[in-house]
Amino acid sequence: MDFLILPERTSGNRTYGLTSVIDFGTPIGELKHILDDYGYLIDIAKIGIGSAYVTPNLRKKIELYKEYQIKPYCGGTLFEKCFYQNKVPEYLRHLRELGIDWIEISNGTLDIPLEERLQMISEIKKDFHVIAEVGSKDSNKDMDICDWKEEINLLLQAGCDYVITEGRDSGTSGIYEKSGSIKSSLIQELIKDIDSKKIIFEAPTAKHQMYFIREVGPNVNLGNVKLQDVLVLETQRRGLRSETFYVEEDECKSL
Template sequence: MDFLNLPKRTKKNRIYGLTSIADFGIPIGQLQSILEDYSSFIDIAKIGIGTAYVTPNIKEKIALYKEHNIKPYFGGTLFEKCFYQKKISEYIATLHALGIEWIEISTGTLNIPLPERLSLIRQLKEEFHCIAEVGSKDANNTMSIADWKNELECLLNAGCEYVITEGRDSGTSGIYEKTGEIKSNLIQELIQDLDTKKIIFEAPTAKHQMYFINEIGPNVNLGNIKLQDVLILETERLGLRSETFFLEDLACKLP
């Protein structure tokens, strides 16, 4: 069907308007079936937390994502585990061996000082496309708005292609309150002063997704999307759900 006036969506290969899914261990056969129908809506696949380390047929899963023009990478928790055990060189060698071209530098569990993360990014950007994450998985560990802005700016200036705002798969930390409520004052400050095309907002629930779509536009970058929600999210982006019904009036917010 192609007769409605809908918000204009970016197309693959997108550089913004990204949908980044979280793969927490979906079997490869099931994944293949989903990608056959919905791969055009997916840009990035995070093989979440540390599951990549124990995923059966990991090479085949990586190849499947690449076959469907989706960029796979390993979750930041695995990076942090390697950092903690001083195994970064082994981690890098493994990523190269598996054909992984993207790497996440995060500090969700460990408190890795910003200068150390920036140094790693400056080194690794010669070998990988770098993504960094800002914010803690610990809901009690809060940051000021000024610190959020500073980290995002520093990480982008160091060479990150995108920076993720922490939200967890539960939507209860980072840019969210423990209750799951969005820290709207923080978000408004971030979108006012920073290039939102370079920020991936973790938005694991429909409520979170629709907030960002309505505030920023249909081509906001969203992460931690469940595979089963990919089609629903695209529907939301196109103003085909009640909560985003009048989205065509907001499409100019982000080209």
């Protein structure tokens, strides 16, 4: 159907307007069925937390994602575990053997000094596309808005393709309060001073996703999207849900 006027969406090998899903162990057969119908809506697939280390048929899963032009990578927790055990060189070698071209550098569990992360990024970017993450998984830890801005800018300057704003798969830390409510003043400040096309906002629920679509636009980069929610998210981006019904009018007003 093409008779409605809907928000224009990026397509193909997108650089923004990204949908990044989180895979917590979807079986290969089920994943194949999902991608047959909805693979064109997905840009990036994170094999969540450290699950890639114990995922059966991991190589087949990676090849399947790549068959649908989806970029797979391993969750930042696996990187942090390797960092903690001084196994980062082994981790990088394993990623190359698996054919994974993207890597997440995070400090959601460990407190890795920013200077050390920047140094690693400057070295790793020669062989990988780097995604860095800002924010802690500990909901009791909070960062000043100026610290969020500074860290994101420094990570991008160091060579990251994108920076993720921490939200967890529960939406209860980082850019969210413990209650799950969005730190809207933080988000507004970030998108005011930083190119939002370079930020992937973790938005695990429809409520979170609709906020970012209304605040940033239908081509906002969203992460930690559940595989079963991909079509609903695209429907929201297209203004075909009540909460985003007028998004195309808002887009016209901003032009």
